[in-house]
Each structure stands twice: as C-alpha cells, then as structure tokens.
Amino acid sequence: MSHLADAPLPAGTPTAPSPQQVGPGPGQHAMDPSRLARRSRAQTRVRWELLRNLVRKDLKVKYKGSTLGFAWSLANPMLLLVVYTFVFQIVLKSGIHRFGIYLMSGLLVWNAFSGSVSSACGSVVANANLVKKVRFPLAVLPLSAVGFAAVHFLLQLLVLFVVILILGYNLFGADLLLLVPAGAVAITFTVALSLLVSALNVRYRDTSHLLDVALLAWFWLNPMVYAFGLIQTQLHEWTWVYLLNPMAVVVITFQRAIYDPGGGSTGSTPVLADPGYTFYLEHLAVAGVISLVLLWVGLHVFRTMQADFAEDL
Amino acid sequence: MARHSSAYQRGAASPPWGRRSAAPRGPVDGAAPAGPAAPAALDPATPAAPSYPGAAPPPPGPLDAWGMPGANGAAPAGVPGVPGAVDPVGAPGQVGDGGPAPGSAVVIQGTGVSKRFVSYHNRATSLKERFVRRGGPAGDDFWALRDVDVTIGRGQTVGLAGANGSGKSTLLKVLAGILRPTSGEVSVQGRIASLLELGAGFNGELSGRDNVYLNASLLGLSKREIDRLFDSIVDFSELRHKIDDDVKHYSSGQYVRLGFAVAVHVDPDVLLVDEVLAVGDEAFQRKCLAKIAEFRAQGRTILFVTHSLDLIENMCDRILVLESGSLIYDGNPAVGTKLLRQKLGSLPAEGPVSWEYATVRPQSVAFSPDPGGLPMVQYDPGERLTVSVELDVTEGAPEQIYLHTYIVGQSEVPIWMMETPPGGLAVGPGRHIVDFSVPHLPELLGAFAVKVHVSDATTGAPVTTRRFEELFGVSGPQADGLLKVDYEARLRG
Ligand SMILES: Nc1ncnc2c1ncn2[C@@H]1O[C@H](COP(=O)(O)OP(=O)(O)OP(=O)(O)O)[C@@H](O)[C@H]1O
Ligand SMILES: [Mg+2]
Numbered sequence: 001m002s003h004l005a006d007a008p009l010p011a012g013t014p015t016a017p018s019p020q021q022v023g024p025g026p027g028q029h030a031m032d033p034s035r036l037a038r039r040s041r042a043q044t045r046v047r048w049e050l051l052r053n054l055v056r057k058d059l060k061v062k063y064k065g066s067t068l069g070f071a072w073s074l075a076n077p078m079l080l081l082v083v084y085t086f087v088f089q090i091v092l093k094s095g096i097h098r099f100g101i102y103l104m105s106g107l108l109v110w111n112a113f114s115g116s117v118s119s120a121c122g123s124v125v126a127n128a129n130l131v132k133k134v135r136f137p138l139a140v141l142p143l144s145a146v147g148f149a150a151v152h153f154l155l156q157l158l159v160l161f162v163v164i165l166i167l168g169y170n171l172f173g174a175d176l177l178l179l180v181p182a183g184a185v186a187i188t189f190t191v192a193l194s195l196l197v198s199a200l201n202v203r204y205r206d207t208s209h210l211l212d213v214a215l216l217a218w219f220w221l222n223p224m225v226y227a228f229g230l231i232q233t234q235l236h237e238w239t240w241v242y243l244l245n246p247m248a249v250v251v252i253t254f255q256r257a258i259y260d261p262g263g264g265s266t267g268s269t270p271v272l273a274d275p276g277y278t279f280y281l282e283h284l285a286v287a288g289v290i291s292l293v294l295l296w297v298g299l300h301v302f303r304t305m306q307a308d309f310a311e312d313l
Numbered sequence: 314m315a316r317h318s319s320a321y322q323r324g325a326a327s328p329p330w331g332r333r334s335a336a337p338r339g340p341v342d343g344a345a346p347a348g349p350a351a352p353a354a355l356d357p358a359t360p361a362a363p364s365y366p367g368a369a370p371p372p373p374g375p376l377d378a379w380g381m382p383g384a385n386g387a388a389p390a391g392v393p394g395v396p397g398a399v400d401p402v403g404a405p406g407q408v409g410d411g412g413p414a415p416g417s418a419v420v421i422q423g424t425g426v427s428k429r430f431v432s433y434h435n436r437a438t439s440l441k442e443r444f445v446r447r448g449g450p451a452g453d454d455f456w457a458l459r460d461v462d463v464t465i466g467r468g469q470t471v472g473l474a475g476a477n478g479s480g481k482s483t484l485l486k487v488l489a490g491i492l493r494p495t496s497g498e499v500s501v502q503g504r505i506a507s508l509l510e511l512g513a514g515f516n517g518e519l520s521g522r523d524n525v526y527l528n529a530s531l532l533g534l535s536k537r538e539i540d541r542l543f544d545s546i547v548d549f550s551e552l553r554h555k556i557d558d559d560v561k562h563y564s565s566g567q568y569v570r571l572g573f574a575v576a577v578h579v580d581p582d583v584l585l586v587d588e589v590l591a592v593g594d595e596a597f598q599r600k601c602l603a604k605i606a607e608f609r610a611q612g613r614t615i616l617f618v619t620h621s622l623d624l625i626e627n628m629c630d631r632i633l634v635l636e637s638g639s640l641i642y643d644g645n646p647a648v649g650t651k652l653l654r655q656k657l658g659s660l661p662a663e664g665p666v667s668w669e670y671a672t673v674r675p676q677s678v679a680f681s682p683d684p685g686g687l688p689m690v691q692y693d694p695g696e697r698l699t700v701s702v703e704l705d706v707t708e709g710a711p712e713q714i715y716l717h718t719y720i721v722g723q724s725e726v727p728i729w730m731m732e733t734p735p736g737g738l739a740v741g742p743g744r745h746i747v748d749f750s751v752p753h754l755p756e757l758l759g760a761f762a763v764k765v766h767v768s769d770a771t772t773g774a775p776v777t778t779r780r781f782e783e784l785f786g787v788s789g790p791q792a793d794g795l796l797k798v799d800y801e802a803r804l805r806g
Contacts, residue, residue, distance in 0.1 A: 033418065036503035036582060042533035043504060044490070053530045061518060133514030135490045135505055136531035206439040307493035310486065311430070 046137045054144035105258035106224040106251040112153035113190050114215045120145035120194030121201045121208045128313040138306045142198035170260040181284045182253035189246045189291040195298035199305040203312045222251045228273045246287035253280045420614045421465040426497035428458040457483040459638045468612035472625030475635035481618045482510050503582025508589045517561030532579045542578045550574035565592045577604050586617040622650040671777030672710035675765045676703045680785040684748040690785045694756040700749045706740045713737035713770035720761050737770025756797035758789035
C-alpha cells in the first residue's frame, strides 16, 4: 500500500513544542476560573466604559475634527427658536406668550427621544460587520445611540438655559426639580423603545420606515407647538387618554419646569397644564409604569432576537 | 457520530503506545506487545464505550496489496465512524491529544451542537409579511452543523479542517457566541478574541486608530489598557504610516494585519482564527505563526480554521475534521490530515484504512483446537486448529462483509488463506467472532501469525486489514524447513 507510506510523516517534519510541554502546568498565562468567568462576562454584559467609548466614537465620527459642526448642532435649535417665534408669535399670532421658549422646552426632549429611537433603530444593521465578527454585548449599540442623543440634549438644554437667563426670564425655582423625574421617565421610555425597534429592525427591515411615519404623527400628539390647554378644552374628561402617551407627560412636565409664561397671558386657554406639582408627579408615575412595562418588553425582545442578529444581517 | 468523537476522547486515555497491555489476552505467551487497546477494558455492551483505542496506533503492520477485484472507494460516504486512513506513526507524547488532559480545565465545550439555517424564503423579512402571511411551508432548511460534540481543554492548539462548505466557519461562529446553535449547548470560559471570515470586525468609516480602540474595547479592555497596548499593536501590524487612515482604504492584507494584531494583543484566553492568514504576505504569516506558537507555549487555547493541512500538522496538538456539518474525526493531526486528504482526493481514496479507525475492527485473534475451546498455541500436524477472529463492528459498517484470513510464516510469506463463504457474512453492530477451523493441520514446522483482511462483500471495497502479532506453532516431524516432503537421499556412482 504505497500511498499510505507516501504521506509526510510528522516525525520527519519540524514540530512545534509537544503538547506536554505546554500542558496544564502553570504557564505564563494565569487562568483561574473566576478570572475566566469575569472576562467571559465582560464580553457579554453592558459596561459603562464600553458605552462611554462608543458614544465618544460616535461623536468623533459625526464631527470628524470639526468643532464648528458640533457648535452648529447646538446652535441649530436656537435658530429654530428664532424662526418659530417669528412665525407663530408674530405671523400666526398664536396665543402663547414667549412662544420660542415654550416650544423649545418641549421640543428639545422630543427631539432627543425621536433622534435616539430612529438612530437606535438602524444601529444594529449599521454595525453589521461588528455584530458578525466580534462577541460583545449587542445592547450597547442601541444604548449608545441613546447616549449620543442624550449628550446633545444635555448641551442643548444648557444653551436653552443660557438663552432664558440672557432674556431675563425666570428659570431657577423649585419647579426645575421636576426635570429629575421627567428625565428619568424620558430615558426609560426612550431606552425601552430603542431596544425594541433596534431588535425588530434586524429581521423586519421595514421597521425603520414604519417608525419614521409613526414618529412624524407622534410629534403632533405632544403639546409642543400648541398649548396643552387646547387638549383639555377639547377632550375634557378624556384628557387622560391623551396622557397615556408617556412623551406627552414628559413634555408637559418639561414645560412646567422650564417655561415661565410671564405675567400677561393673552389667550383664554391656560398654556401650562396645571399650576401645581402633584398633577405632574401623578402622571409621571403612570408614564413611568408604562415605560417600565415597555422596557421589560424591549429587553425581552432584544434578548430573544439578539442571538440571531448575526444570521439575519 | 459526534458521540464517537467524545468516545474517542475518552478512549485517548488508554495506555500509551508501547506499553504492554495489562489485560490478559489469550494464550499467546511471549507474543509481541499487545495493541494499545485493552479489550478487557472495553464494555461490549455499550456501543459508546471507547471505540477508538487511543491516538497511538500500534507498530506498523505491513499493509500489502489485497488482490481483490474492484478495490475502490474507501468506506462508504457518510460512515458515522471514523473511516480514517491512518499512518502508523505517532509520537508517544501525543497520546493524550484527543481531548483535554484529565484534570485540566475545559475552556471550550460544545455538546450536541447543531445549526440549521432557515431558508430566506421561509421567513418573514418585514413586519408586513410577519403579520399578513403566516408561516409558509417549511423546507429548504439547511443543516450546517449536525450534533457536533467538542471539548477543548486549556492550552490546546486545535486545527479545524474540512472541505469548502463543511461548516468550519459556522462552528467557529457558534463557539464564538456569534451564532446561536439551533440545538445543543456551548460554553466558553474566558475572553474570546476572534478573527472570523474575512477579517476583523472593523468599521470602515473609522480610522485604524479608532478601530483599534473600538475593537479592544468591545473585547472588554479599558481605555487605559488599550493606551498601554496601542504602540505594540501598531508595531506588530507594521502599519504606523496608515494608522490614521480610514480602514475602508486599507488593502485586504493590511486589514487582516491590524485585525490580527488587535486579536493577539488583547490577552485572549481563547483565540479563534478563521482562514485569515492566507491574505497576509509571507513575512506576516511567519510573524503570525510565531505568535501562535508563543500563545501555545503560554498555555492559551487556540482554534483555527485553515485549508493548509501542513500547517495543522506542524502547529496543532489536535485536528477536528468536519464533513457536511458532522465531526468525522477528532484527534491526531497526522491521522486527521491524511483522512481529509483522502476525502479531498489529494491522496488516492481507494485502499483500506488502518484497523483502529475502520468500521469493522479485527480486535483479537485466538487459537484453540475447537471453536470456543481452551486456547492453545502449540499443535502437532494432523491436529485440529481453530483460528477465531474477533470483530468489533460499529455503525456504518457494510452490511455484508468478507474476510480473508492469511496464515503467514517468516518474512510474511503467506502459507495458506481461508475466506468466508461467498456472499459474505451479515454482521450488525457489536462484537462477532468468526471461527476458521482446519480439521487436520499439514506437516509444517514453525511459528505462524495471522493476517486478516476485511472487505465489503457487496462492492468488494477493502475495509481494513490487520496483522496480529500472536503466534501459534506447528511442530512437524521434519528437522528443518517449512514443509515435510517425502524424499529419498542416495549416493550415486
Ligand atoms: N447565513 C447563512 N444562511 C444560510 N446558509 C448558510 C449561512 N451561512 C453558511 N451557510 C451554509 O452553511 C454551510 C457551511 O458554511 P461555512 O461557512 O461554515 O463553510 P466553511 O466550512 O467555512 O467553508 P469554507 O472552507 O469555504 O470557508 C455552507 O453550505 C453555507 O452555504
Ligand atoms: Mg469558512
């Protein structure tokens, strides 16, 4: 059987160190089980550091070396403020006093929300190459999209505060503290929806189109360019249905916290929903519960679907 | 068949080559050392008992031509056993390489791993379809992995080989935790760095520098750790002049260089590499192989896919061979590469496989006057001799087998041959004993051994051959010489 003898014999070829030399003995590479388990976890759990690095990376990519671009993204809402103030207050004569500030106090958080959700929606698909090649906690992809929007939101909010102070309006007061629970609800709701749509979009690619349409319509379901009072006068005792939308609750709370209607209210309908605090806290609690339920759903869907991301991409 | 591989691993703990079996083996005193398999240690009742008697083959028995017609095609395709052509070599030190050494930590464990790819047509790819059209006919699904069992211990360097489309990349992705197995369990301990098909996970829009940070950070490193490693990574990749360019402008070799550099610098416990070295130039390939050798010496676990079987022979402790998603061989690289070369047609496919890996294994031979009688090794001419060949038949063996039993003398000269009746023997999986009885031994003088050839009775294709070391003696009346011949001796003239 000559062919059996023809094959190269390993004994005759240069061989690497025999396995016995490298065996289980204490090599240079220390491996105790708890360390291994920890390192294993680090590749599957969402870590703050990783999230921070990803957000930093996104910022870097978006504003590749141009500080001007970054400044523009902050100034952009302020430009809107000027335009909208002109259109709504002077041209359309809407009854809302200091319309620009009113608009901005609601619009900033809405923009952060819709920006987060729509960029999170495409985040997994956009990083297909990473998803298919590296084992890492996939949830960081939608979460970093939220983080990216959150950074912009905080800076824009700061700019808005500065503008308000420059204009000499009231800003600091106990009502500003409402931002804390409202922010918490907003972030929970945003994260929940982001996880949900980012997972769905991997398999069902039309999710992003549907989402775009939905966000467009949803915009009008929040009292940002119109006064909440309008809804109250239209819906009466059914107002609570309108407020099942957590973003609407967040928006009216933000307005209550930031917007100061000043002394002379010109219209007949009140601009703010309620002069007190409890109204907001109660509705925030309901919105918070809705958000938590959605978060649970989002996490569940994401966890279930993420194992197939690499295959679906 | 995956079960076989684990059986193999368990079997690998059998005594190393050259050590004499402790089990009592028949009557042949003073015979050559028994093969590595100690039949007494095998439990014939359980087919999952170690069916592969250790990675170390016995001393080479000369394999000779069969003289059988139509000898082509190795064991039938899809044989679940291990139809491996074995090269009867194997360093004694390689005995334990079929699985993790006892007591060493298991780093990669996959049990019954199967992966089915659902056909694109069979699943909804939009929400609209999801709700409008419910569940189409199932079909066209493709099993890329079937019931693969794999256990890799700390510090092993394992090569994964197989034809195109055999499921190597899929297995690697499943082990890397990137694809979910359709069934089965996978667990991997420690940090995994993977270089899967076509390079690393890079974002083309980012510079090399940012990609290094991103990738290392995804793998679990902190910014400070990456800062510390960064220069070393760039030096290894030799891409300092390119590091601030976008990765999308890298050549494929540069891309892989950077990917490999990151993967080996993140201090991985497990390195999974899929056929990426091929695009590197020779200098870089050398560098990578040196790095792999270094990892090996440090006791890290490496699993790599390659089509270069020479590389596997040189670098690996162990080879896994996949065929159509099934693990058909797990063990000695020299044996596995030969098996694969035969499968791929780079070695002639016909010819028997070494008996340890055959589907029908001649396990032992015994001599006695009567079938099943007391063993005896010394005979007088005219006495009755029964040669009993014990066969271990596994799943996938031919249904009808044919046995040729040669009695060989000195210098392997065949003295006579005994074969099974035409049509062959019908054997199912399990142990069988075939008795060849000689009612009257001729007047021979000497010690004789037995050589058994097994073939498929339907096709005539050889299955395996084994030459046993056991001897029996016939003490003919002649003073010397093999045969007793009647003659006269006379002085003439
Ligand atoms: N996402 C997928 N969907 C459907 N089929 C797939 C998918 N990925 C792989 N396959 C199929 O699974 C089989 C195994 O593929 P795999 O990439 O693991 O092969 P391989 O052994 O790595 O081959 P190669 O040597 O060419 O790299 C192939 O037949 C391939 O067509
Ligand atoms: Mg492949």
